[in-house]
Amino acid sequence: MKSLKTILLATTLTAGFGIFMGTTDAHADSLYTVKSGDTLSTISHQFSGDNSMIDLIAKDNSISNINMIFEGDQLTIRTAEEAAQKPVQQEVAQQEVAAAPVQEEAQVQTAPVEQAEAAPAATTSSAKEWIAQKESSGSYDATNGKYIGRYQLDASYLNGDYSQANQERVADSYVAGRYGSWEAAQAFWMANGWY
Template sequence: MKFSKTLVFSTVLAAGATLAFGASDVNADETYTVKPNDSLSKISMKFAGDNSLVNKIAEDNDIENSNMIFVGTQLTIATDGSSSNEAPVQQEAPKQESAPKQQAAPKQTSSSKQSSGESSSAKAWIANKESSNSYSATNGRYIGKYQLDSSYLNGDHSPANQEKVADQYVNSRYGGWDAAKTFWQANGWY
């Protein structure tokens, strides 16, 4: 019975391969749907391995500005070197997708501000309170300069990992070192 299943599966694969190769001879154009962060250059790299198709894709798909394509647009890519007469239907990205991108930028800006100035003094203040600035300090399961739970460090107690994990922890829990310091002052821990 196992042999018959293998034989049937092999036959189906062979038939599918034959159809696939036969179909590619009939129509060498491919349809590609634009994904987030795509550009004509990236699409050209996918199909040709270089930027040689950028102008051809723009021309074949009636794209006026080759620096502006929209997510969800169906592009026809002529892979045999000839033009296609089909024009794509260009669709703008839904309004919902643009809104989060606009909101994400201020968050990145504020977190970069939090890593300097007052927040660096708050970070130093916490490190002094927690371990007297010692990367090798331990207190039960709490390790290092910021007395992080050992499970957060995943066995890597290096100073670089302690700094990285402490920043991630503080930013995700408090939104920055200043808020962590305020919490520490109110509770005796952060």
């Protein structure tokens, strides 16, 4: 009888320990394989619903140019909970060193980003520039797999001519044909993380 109790107790403890250890894996990092058409922005949207993880993904994966990732790359993505906890821990440490200046700096940096995301475009040129900044930080030389330039157009659309003038012309034509206006393209981008 004593050996039966010992076996039952050991089994119960082992099962409990297994369940306890299994719950820690739920917070493990995710491994993501870059697909054709992915950008750090679209990957961030998949994991957090917004662009808040772009810099974190770049830092965690030693990506020096956030506009350049390649199909097949394996990226480590922190879970949303881990990503949220780390900045909070860093902010608390910074506040202990110099509370008032850090808080003011954080407010200055976050307020313009929130306004830019929420505010609709006032003119075609501002909507166009907004998309260029989101897609390539405004660089005509940015590449991401088969996507080229300031507006991250498919290389086949540019027909080998990657000049600034051709990128502008093809982007205008693409947006007019697909969305009708840069404002509509911006609205689509804001809803989907791409255009």
